[in-house]
Amino acid sequence: xGPIVYISRTESFSACHRLHSNKLTDEENAKVFGKCNNPxxxxxxYKVEVVLRGPVDPVTGMVFNLVDLKKYMAEGVMAIVDxxxxxxxxxxxxxxxxxxxxxxxxxxxxxxxRLPDNLLYEVKVHETDKNVTFYRGETx
Numbered sequence: 001x002g003p004i005v006y007i008s009r010t011e012s013f014s015a016c017h018r019l020h021s022n023k024l025t026d027e028e029n030a031k032v033f034g035k036c037n038n039p040x041x042x043x044x045x046y047k048v049e050v051v052l053r054g055p056v057d058p059v060t061g062m063v064f065n066l067v068d069l070k071k072y073m074a075e076g077v078m079a080i081v082d083x084x085x086x087x088x089x090x091x092x093x094x095x096x097x098x099x100x101x102x103x104x105x106x107x108x109x110x111x112x113x114r115l116p117d118n119l120l121y122e123v124k125v126h127e128t129d130k131n132v133t134f135y136r137g138e139t140x
Contacts (some may be wrong), residue, residue: 002058006121008051009069013082016041017098020087041085044127048077048107053121064119076110100127104135112137 018041019033029037036042050073054063080090086098096102104125112120125133 002055004053005056005063006051006053007063007066008049009066009073010047010049011070011073011078012045012047013078014043014045015081015084015086016043017086017093018042019097019099021097022095041087046081046103047126048073049122049124049126050107050111050120051122051124052115052119054119064115069115072111072114076114077107080110100125100131100133101135103127104133108135108137 018038019036020029021032024032050069052064052069056063081103084090086093086103090098090106092106093102096106104123107125108120108123111123121136123135125135127133
């Protein structure tokens with residue numbers, strides 16, 4: 001066994017969303033989400049960091065080719081969410097609140113199906129400079 005190394009790739013996208021749950025009344029949504037429940041939505045410049053974890057290949061010297069990760073992120077994430085209204089343009093969010101937490105889960109799922117097993121370690125979604133969500137594929 002060789003060393004286990006973590007590598008990451010960061011991309012940015014701009015998108016609009018509205019924090020709104022179909023399971024709550026309009027009044028409850030307004031109370032829970034405040035100004036983020038604006039019926040017209042609001043936007044963010046998101047930063048997404050994808051972290052992979054694995055052994056260093058003795059032939060290539062890499063955990064994974066970052067050119068391939070860039071391609072998977074472009075196809076599976078950026079092409080779907082960049083410059084979109086998440087709630088209206090991304091079917092996943094039709095009945096799922098487009099919170100940073102759920103965006104991280106969505107990105108995880110999009111990449112998990114494209115990457116080799118046990119390589120995806122973490123998805124970080126920076127919704128603002130001060131608000132960051134981490135997801136590592138854990139469920140309860």
